[in-house]
Amino acid sequence: MNALEVGDKDLFPFEETYQSLRVFKTIDPYYYREMKAAFDKVRRFAREKAAPMALHIDRELRRDPENKEPIWEFARLCGQAGMFTLLLPRNHGGGGLPLMASPIVWEELCAVCSGEGNVVASHYLGYAPFYISMKLRLFDRICREIVEREKSDKPTLLAMAWTEPLVGSDNLQKELISGARIGCEAKPVDGGWVLNGTKCFISDGSLSTYHVAIMPVDRKRPLETLTGFLVPTEAEGFSFGRDEHKMGMKATPASIMIYEDCYLPDEYRLTPVGGMAKIYNIMGAGTTCVGAISTGVARGAYERAVTFAREHKVRGKLLINHEWAQFILAEMLMNVLGARAIYMDAAFCSMNWGFGKVVPPRRGGFRFKLLAERYMATELAKKITDREEMVEKYANWAINRFIDTPQDAGYGAFAKVKCSDYAMTNASLGIDLMGKAGLRHDRGMEKIFRDAKLLQIYEGTNELNRLALFNHLIARKEPGIEIFGGGDNG
C-alpha cells in the first residue's frame, strides 16, 4: 500500500465535508451539483494521480533541486486532467468553475500533497492579478493558449512575481509598502517598458511561461506607482536564478527571477501606472485559499494518522484502541473541521465583500460552455473586448464601489493564520502518534511536517496577518490606534 493511500472509510464524502454548502442543494441545485462535480473530479485526480507521485517527487527534488522533470511529469498529469483550466472563465475557453469552488479544489489536492497542490494553486495565483487587470485581448489570447497547450508536454503555466529579497511581507500590506526596501523598478521607454531588479521565492516561477510581475515605476512612491506587467519568460533581459532549496513543498519550485533591462512592449503592461494597487482590495481571496490549502494539509495529517492507528499495535493493542490516541485523533479531526469552517466563512466573506463581488458566481457568467462560446463570437463581445480602457475603468469602479476590503482582508487573514496553525499542529501531533514511523520519509508524515511550516510564512507571515486582522477588524472601529507599530512615525 502506498504510504499516502487512505481507506474509503477515512475519506468523508462531499455531503459530509461541506455542511454549509448543502443549503445550495435546495436554493440552487445546479450550483451545488457543479461544486460537487468539481470536488469529485479533483478528489479522484488527487487520489489516483497525485498521491502515487508525491513522495517520489519530494525525494527526487531533495536529491537535486534543479531537476524539474519529476515536476513536469506531474504537471503533465494535471494538464491531462484539466487542472490548469478548471477556473478559467468559460468565455475564454476555460472550465468556468465557480469561484466558491476554488478553496474546495485546494483542500482536496493538498490533503494528498501541498507541494503538488501548490503547482496548480500558484498557476491561479498568477491568473488572479491578470484577471483583474481587464486587459481583455491579452487575457483572452493567453487563456486560449493555456487551454490549447494544457494537454501538451509542457503546459502553459502562469505565476505571480511580487516578493523581493529585502522586502519580505512588507509589500503585502499597503500600509507597509512605502517603507519596504524595494529593489525592482519599471521605467517607461519608447514603445514599452524596461524592468530591472530581482524577485525571489516565486512559486511556480521556473515552470511558468508567463508571469505577472508587480513592481513600482518609482521606488520612492511604490504604492502610488505599483504597476502590473505580463512577462513572457523568453523576454529579452529576463532570466531565472536558481530555485530555492526549501525544507518542504519541494514539488512547487520557488524561483529567483532576474530582470536586467528586460524590455516589454506596452501591450504587456497590465495596468496603468499605479493601477496594480487595486490588488490590495482582493488580498482576502489569496489568504482564504491558503486557509484551504492549510486545511488540506491538516486533513492529510489526520488521514494518515488514523490509517496508521488502525494498523499498528502499541503495548499489545491497536493504537486506535488506546484512549490517549483517540484523544489525539479527535483533536486532529477537530482541527480539520475548525479550519474548514473558518476558510469557508472567509470564502463566503470573499463572495459577499471581496473578489466574488466583482467576479460573476460562474466565471464569465455562463452556465454552459456553448453559450459562452456563442457569446464570444458576437459583435457585442468584440466591441467590449476592443474597448479595454472602458472595461478597466468600469472594473476599477466596481472594485472600489463594491468591495469592502477590511471585511475581506480581515477574514482572509483569519483563515490564513488559524488554518496554517492547525496544519502545523496536526503535522506535529501526527508524528507524535506514529512515533519513529512518523519520522521516516517513506511513511509520508514527516513530509507534512516540513510542508506545513511554509503555510505559516508565505502569503504574509502569520505575524503580519495577525496585524492585518487587527487593522481590518479591530482598529477600524477605534480611530486613533497606531497600526503596524505606528508606521514610519513609530
Place this chain on the structure above:
Amino acid sequence: MAERDYTDVVSLAADFVKGEIVETVKEDDHYPDVPFREPLYAKAEEVGFLSFLLPEEAGGAGETTGALAEVLYEISKTDASVAAVILCQAFAHRLLAGVSKEVLAGEAGLIATTLYDDPMELPAGVNASSMNGSYRLKGTLDYVVLAPVARSYIVPALLNGETALFLVRRDTGLKVDEPLLTLGLRACPVADLELDDAEGVLLVIGDDARKIYLKTVGEMRGAVAAICAGIIAGCFEEVSAYAPERYQGYRQIIDHLQVRAELGRIAVNMLVARELFRSISCADPSEAEDSVAAAAQVVSGEVAVEASILGVQLLGGNGYMEDYGQEKRMRDAKQVQGIFGRKDLILQDIIEALAVR
C-alpha cells in the same frame, strides 16, 4: 559532592565543532545522498568522543554522563546529527557495559542499536533459536540507528518466549537495507535490518535484559535533553544575529516588540532546557529518580520543538531555506523528540510511577 568543572571537555567539544563540523554541516545534512563523513568520526574517535563512557580499562575515556551531556550540548548548537551519533554509540557502550565487560572490550567501531518507540518494551520482530551451542536470529528490525555504518549490532530478539539481547556482527547473515531518509538528524545514519539466520552472541536474557535496557534508557535521558538544549541555543544564537540585521515594517525586526517577545520565548526555552539537562545529567545515578529524568526529557523535547519552529518563523522565508540553519534545527528537534521514546507513552509511564497504586 563538589560540582565538577566541565571546562576542559566543553573546550574540547568547541574545538571539535570548529575544526570538523562547522564547514561541513550543510553538506552532511544531505545524507544519504552524500557519503557518511568517515574522517569526522575518525577524529571523534581520536579525541575520545566515540568511547566517551567506556571505562578506561576498556580503552575508553571513562567519562560521566554529565560530561557527555555537556559535550552533546556544545556540539548540538551546530549539528545535532553528530551529537546523536555520539549519543547512540554511548548508549550501546553503556548497554554492553551493563552486560559483559569482555564483550565490550572486544567491540571496535560503531555499534548500532534500535532506539525505542516504547521505552518500557524492547522492540519485537526478531526470533532467536539455539543451534549447536550458537544462536541464530531471523526476522526484521525497523529503524536501527547507525546500521548503515556499524560493525556490530545490538539486536533484541525472542528466545524461548523471553526477550534477550544479542550482539550480531555485520558479516554473519545480516542484511542492512538502504539508508533511510528521515525528517531530521539526517547525518546520523539509520536503516532497517533483515536477519536471515544471522549468528548472534547472547548478551543477556529475561528480566535482566529488560532491567539493563531500562537502566540505560534512564541514564541517557540527560544526554537527550542536552541535545534539545543545544538545538535551542543554536537557534537563539542565529535569530539574535539575524534580528538586528533584517529590516521589515519600517525598522529592524529586533525593534518590533512582538519579535522581542518571540525571541524572549526562545531564550526562556533555552534557559529551561539547559538547567534541566544539567540537573538530571549530573545527578548521582544511584539516587536518580527516573520519573524526574523522564519529565525533563519530555519538557526538553517540547521546548526544543517550540523554539526551533519559532526560530524558522522569525527568519520568515529565509528560515524555511536550507541556506540558513533554522529549518534543520526544526527537523532535528522533532526527530530527537520522537526517537527516544514516544512522548505519550513516557507520560503514561511517569504517571504509572508517580500516581497509580
